[in-house]
Amino acid sequence: MKAPTAVLADDERLMRDQLRSRLAQVWPELQILDEAKNGEEAVSLTLQHQPDLVFLDIRMPVKTGIEAAKDIGTQAHIVFITAYDQYAVEAFEHGAVDYVLKPADTERLSKTVERLKARLQANAAPPDMSQMISQLAKQMGIGKPNYLQWIQASIGQELRLIPVEEILFFQSDEKYTRVQTATYEALIRKPVRDLAEELDPALFWQIHRSTLVNAKAISGVVRDLRGRHLVQVKGSNEKLEVSRSFVHLFKQM
Structure with a gap:
């Protein structure tokens, strides 16, 4: 079985580095093919590399993670990265969408990885999440001003x-x-x-x-x-x- 592959997308370099490091701990077989700083780059890199998975930060410049997920469609399994509160997390749980809480916690990340492994091992095709993504965008206010959530200091x-x-x-x-x-x-x-x-x-x-x-x-x-x-x-x-x-x-x- 070939090693699973992924693209990471987050506008914060420190967050990309942290996620890459935590993924290496819980899923050493996973190959990170490339990293994107915004949603537009994420779509481009997905088309270029054809990864199994794309990890998308929700809030990114140029194009948000939600907008990038719409463009990626069924070309890869989508995993959202979110720093949102419990209400947003519940939206992900009820929609059966894979997500990683920001900053990445090893224990929580392990649960996501187990679900992703099961999907890949079953050769399950990436689901059509267009309707679900639209609901998430509405509930989470995507399209509102992209204010800073973190400060690097x-x-x-x-x-x-x-x-x-x-x-x-x-x-x-x-x-x-x-x-x-x-x-x-x-x-x-x-x-x-x-x-x-x-x-x-x-x-x-x-x-x-x-x-x-x-x-x-x-x-x-x-x-x-x-x-x-x-x-x-x-x-x-x-x-x-x-x-x-x-x-x-x-x-x-």
């Missing part, structure tokens, strides 16, 4: 993936942007003005030209003796200054 010599919902605030100086969570601080080079365009504005509020704060982490707003508005943040002793341009955000609080 340096902590000393370590590169860490930080889920955006864990971040309390971002604060920039001339060179770096500080990423503050409840338990640690990290640094990235991307300025606040770029982050403001890439993060969900309903979750992260810009309160200063150099500061973005997680709206869910705001515990209150106070005024100091100079009349400045200061945001108090849960899990932090710091108070973040609100510039005059953004005071209107707190008029109703």
Whole structure:
């Protein structure tokens, strides 16, 4: 029996590296033929390599994983990579769609691999999932703005993936942007003005030209003796200054 083959598609290099490493642990026979950084590349590489499997991140630039899956159709078995919450996972379970939770967990990945092995050993043709994919796209809001879900940040010599919902605030100086969570601080080079365009504005509020704060982490707003508005943040002793341009955000609080 020939070795099974796959293409990996995720716009985060660190996530591709992690998935490749975890797959090597639980399925050493699997050959990774190529990697894609977006859905369009995934479709092209699938046509080029004709793999047995394609691992598709749901949210990717140019073309999403859902859109790529529609184009790939029955040319390969599709495995979705998702960082979504329990409601989304239930949608996958009920649809009998193979999926990998992000970041990849070895134990959970092993269960997916066993299902995939069974399909390949039975020579089962890739199913027509067009209707199922359309339902998933509707339920998961594919087509809405593709906001950042993770931040890659340096902590000393370590590169860490930080889920955006864990971040309390971002604060920039001339060179770096500080990423503050409840338990640690990290640094990235991307300025606040770029982050403001890439993060969900309903979750992260810009309160200063150099500061973005997680709206869910705001515990209150106070005024100091100079009349400045200061945001108090849960899990932090710091108070973040609100510039005059953004005071209107707190008029109703």
